[in-house]
Amino acid sequence: MPELLEVIELGNPILRQKAQLVQDVSSDRIQHLVDNLMMTVKEANGVGIAAPQVAQSDRLFIVASRPNLRYPHAPTMEPTAMINPHMLAHSDETVKGWEGCLSIPGLRGEVPRYQAIEVAYTGRDGKQHKQALTDFVARIFQHELDHLDGIVFVDRVESTQDLITEREYQRLFPG
Ligand code: ZN
Numbered sequence: 112m113p114e115l116l117e118v119i120e121l122g123n124p125i126l127r128q129k130a131q132l133v134q135d136v137s138s139d140r141i142q143h144l145v146d147n148l149m150m151t152v153k154e155a156n157g158v159g160i161a162a163p164q165v166a167q168s169d170r171l172f173i174v175a176s177r178p179n180l181r182y183p184h185a186p187t188m189e190p191t192a193m194i195n196p197h198m199l200a201h202s203d204e205t206v207k208g209w210e211g212c213l214s215i216p217g218l219r220g221e222v223p224r225y226q227a228i229e230v231a232y233t234g235r236d237g238k239q240h241k242q243a244l245t246d247f248v249a250r251i252f253q254h255e256l257d258h259l260d261g262i263v264f265v266d267r268v269e270s271t272q273d274l275i276t277e278r279e280y281q282r283l284f285p286g
Contacts, residue, residue, distance in 0.1 A: 120167065129260055149190050158181075158182050158247075161259060164258060170195050193240075199230060218277065219276070222250075239284045
């Protein structure tokens, strides 16, 4: 049975480490971690979660865009484990959009990200994938990839003026 994992928060040094490449995707440890992350991100109304957020310094994350309480307008997709992910190419264009983070509760920021990217990753079945992502899903990928390099969204805002609290965010953009 998958179990809910504790999400660590900003200030925990693990969030600032560079995560390690996953050597054996088929190992019980990695397969259980994927199951537990999938359950944890769903329960927390997240659209993505990276292994360092549950104190596991492995290069893997889940992208699980779907409308929920925290992101009512998110597109729906099958939750996907992306292992040893990287960006192959990106658009010149960047767009600013609102982000939050399960490891930084109560805060939202308007963050510039590439509008379109081409990515590669290993799936939980060990197969290699290449994919083009755009807009919100591309944003999730870039946010999660940053977690694997010890970067969080507050590092990416153009100005601290682009940070607001969750409560004011809900007031500005009522679901
Ligand atoms: Zn995050």
